[in-house]
Amino acid sequence: MHEAYQECIDECLRCMQACNHCYDACLKEEDVKMMAGCIRLDRECADICSLAAEMMARNSPFVNEICELCAKVCEACGKECEKHDMQHCQDCAKACYRCAEVCRKMVS
DSSP states (O other), rough: OOGGGHHHHHHHHHHHHHHHHHHHHHHHOOOGGHHHHHHHHHHHHHHHHHHHHHHTTTTTTTTTHHHHHHHHHHHHHHHTTTOSSSHHHHHHHHHHHEEEEEEEEOOO
């Protein structure tokens, strides 16, 4: 069954990587305090993307609910990241929006 989820699994893993990279890069910014919201959402998003990919890979009966939540968290992270001019934030926002879109498509 996980073949049906493959595109979504791939996007979740890409988003997780982008969020982890953004998280790490934000911690190295001069004004880390200004990046606190971004850092927090990067971690939340990376975690839910990882969980969603795992649940799809094992065909969990909770896939739809988890992917709906994943899309919601990705959307929030994307909105926060796009507020910042740094390339890592812009790249993360794009990955988040793409993941949200694919998760919603998969659930519908």
